[in-house]
Amino acid sequence: MRLTHQQFRQLASKHGLAVTHQRQVVFEAVIASDGHHSPEAIYATVRRKIPSISLATVYNNLRLFIDCGLLREVTPHASTLRVDGNLEPHHHLVCSRCKSVQDITGDFVDFQRLARQVPGGFDLTQPLIEVFGLCARCNAKT
Ligand SMILES: [Zn+2]
Ligand SMILES: [Zn+2]
Known part of the structure; x- marks a missing residue:
């Protein structure tokens, strides 16, 4: 199960997270393809749409999404962050x-x-x- 854009907006606002254009583009980059993405890979995708965005901003938004349950973190004990758009138990x-x-x-x-x-x-x-x-x-x- 992946969140649709509408579910994303609903859940984000439930957690008091402002749904900015930037956040939507970051979230879309994660759910656009299956897999377990590094912040660097998401950053590379997002930069094509928002060239001015920084890796730190992408990283912080991914963390926020994880905290709100919009994304899952793969191996929380590992030293590098990977995000998972698949919220189904697996x-x-x-x-x-x-x-x-x-x-x-x-x-x-x-x-x-x-x-x-x-x-x-x-x-x-x-x-x-x-x-x-x-x-x-x-x-x-x-
Ligand atoms: Zn291998
Ligand atoms: Zn997974």
Whole structure:
């Protein structure tokens, strides 16, 4: 599930976020294509429409969108930011060589069982599984 432009405007205003032209262009750049985008990649797309925009502005807006739940952050513990426009519950296949991230869906994890194993007091707000391996392209090179 990706937000439509109308949902974006509604959700943003619910969070008190002014829907400026700049923010709309940044958001559109994220949802325009599937994948897990770095701020630099979004910046390159946005600059074609708004040449004066800075990377810092793009980055700050992506952070705001994540805080408001308009986007998801991929691997919040990683040192580089990647944003995900796919808000549907899903998991990630991460290539340990090229760091590419692919979506994988399916009920292969028993979250009720997982919840029973989790230490007391820990709230499973975003149960996300990351599976590491080699992507097809990297695998073909070995
Ligand atoms: Zn790879
Ligand atoms: Zn994803």
